[in-house]
Amino acid sequence: MALVLSQLTPAAAQDRPVSFAELAERVSPAVVNITTTTMVADRMGPQGMVPEGSPFEDFFRDFDNGPGQPRRSSALGSGFVISADGYVVTNNHVIEDADEILIEFFSGDEMPAEVIGTDPNTDIALLKVDAENLDFVNFGDSDGMGSRVGDWVIAMGNPLGQGFSVSAGIVSARNRELSGTYDDYIQTDAAINRGNSGGPLFNMEGEVIGVNTAILSPNGGSIGIGFSMASNVVKNVVDQLQEYGETRRGWLGVRIQNVGDDMVEAIEGLDMARGALVTEVPDGPAKDGGLLAGDVILSFDGMDVPDTRELVRMVGNAPVGKTVDVIVLRAGDEVGLAVTLGRRETMEPVAFPDTVEPDPAEPQEVLGLMLSEVTPELAERFQLAQDSGLVVLDVMPESDASIKGIMPGDLITEAGQQKVTSIAEFEERVQEARDGGRKSILLLIRRQGQPQFMALLVNE
Known part of the structure; x- marks a missing residue:
């Protein structure tokens, strides 16, 4: 075992980069700092400046514009240039509601930017500056080599307003989901802090494989859990924003x-x-x-x-x-x-209308469920989104239905992948499942209008 370890150690050392300096030097000119200015209502009157009742209250009131007067608020973020003619990618939350957007380049030059389009679903925004012959970087394949768990990456941006900064780490995990429908985040331990939002995550080829977007932190600072939206998602969004000024998803x-x-x-x-x-x-x-x-x-x-x-x-x-x-x-x-x-x-x-014909009937217990065909009274009582199906009035304790979480007010609209509008139809579907040798039957249940399938044992 000792011999094997001694043979593996030199190889592992060779895989570790001696320095990130050449890579950082090569891609830095395409990374930008972003400053936004927004007019906001100033809710700070004299009472926000001095204690209420203070002898200085009248003095400050004389020099105050009054509560609700607008004032300028600034915010900082990061981004990167993706074309020689001045297209810049950043996070939507960096520039959202901004009245003015200023781009600072690595050289120190500053230019105003306009918003071409945004996609709140992926938190991506595309900006444009009036320039030519800019240094730019390309997107890499976030599902390919250089984006695997354990691969080296560097993050660049404007953390905490400190200007151009580089941090290094590895890909910690893939395909992370935070809260969005289209989430596909790369998790990294490269330091990401406030101000890094919108900046690039590079692989060792100098390709952008992610857009730094969020961190998981109990104190607001980096603890080595950062998230970058995968470039394969970003590139698709950016292409649509560049062509249409908006997203057009299938x-x-x-x-x-x-x-x-x-x-x-x-x-x-x-x-x-x-x-x-x-x-x-x-x-x-x-x-x-x-x-x-x-x-x-x-x-x-x-x-x-x-x-x-x-x-x-x-x-x-x-x-x-x-x-x-x-x-x-x-x-x-x-x-x-x-x-x-x-x-x-x-x-x-x-796309989702909610209107079907009603069909009332007497309650009956089936599979641990006290069921009733929908009546106008039950529809009003349980605020049912539609009036066809079987409404659950009660659930027998310790039944499979109770274990599965079925509740009074749930509406059963299908059993065995067939529509049910009466208790007799429901019992027929249950018996068909038993006759077919099945242990359970699939129910389509609507709870507050939202559909969900549940499998219920039929031999209880």
């Missing part, structure tokens, strides 16, 4: 959820938890293409779908108007469909 037009391990046995033909389970299909591209609620999307545009997060990213990165092949699992068979994608920004806000 839109499939379905509501989806992940397939849980407890659902696999209840979905005919599924061998493991994978794909995206369709919970609702409103009017739109998916409906026009033949998708149905209860379908499991296994493949999109030739790519396997591991989960809902990846499907959302695939669809969002696909061109608007493209016709893509979608493979779904339906009733145990794989079905190929062709869907022409819409545009998410314009179609999604009006």
Whole structure:
């Protein structure tokens, strides 16, 4: 063992860079400091300057413009030049609501910038300065060599207003998700602080593989957990902002959820938890293409779908108007469909109507659930978003339904991937599952209007 270690140590030492100086010198001219100025209402009257009732209160009032008067507020950030003619990438939160944006180059020159476009979903903004022959850097492949966990990276920017600064570290983790739909963050231990936002994360080839965006910290300073939006996401956004001044993401037009391990046995033909389970299909591209609620999307545009997060990213990165092949699992068979994608920004806000015919009936207990067909009184009592299906009035203690978290007020609209509008239909679906040798049945439940599938044991 000692011999092996002695042989590995020199090789490991050779992989460690002796210095980052040449790399830093090469890319620094393309990194910029960004100063923004915003007019904000000044809520500080005399009471904010001296204690209320102080003998100096009248004195300060004489020299005060009064509460609510506007004042200038400045903020600092970072960015980087991506073209010789002056396109600059930064974070949206760096320049959001700014009245003036000033770019400071490594040489000390300063120039005003205009906003070409922004994308709050990925926190990316594209700026433009009126210049030519600028030094610039290129995007690298954030999924390729140089972006692996353990690879060396350097972060550059304007931390805490200290001017051009370089920090080094490694890629600590990949595919981190913070809060956004399209999140794909690279985690790094290279020091990132306030002011670094919008600056580049470089691989050892001098390519931008991430845009420094956020840190995890209990005190506001770097503790070695920083996040950079992956360049493959950023480049797609920047291309759209440069061409259209806005994003134009593909839109499939379905509501989806992940397939849980407890659902696999209840979905005919599924061998493991994978794909995206369709919970609702409103009017739109998916409906026009033949998708149905209860379908499991296994493949999109030739790519396997591991989960809902990846499907959302695939669809969002696909061109608007493209016709893509979608493979779904339906009733145990794989079905190929062709869907022409819409545009998410314009179609999604009006995509999910909530109107269906009512169908009242008497309550009854099935599978540990006290169920009733919807009545106007129950619809009002539970504030149901639609009036067709079975409303849960009560859940029997220690039942599988209770363990799975089903609650009074939940609305069951499908059982066994078929619509149910009556208790009799629900019992038929349950019996079909038993007769088919299944241990559980898949229910589509709406809670406060939001759809979700749950698998419930049928032999309790």
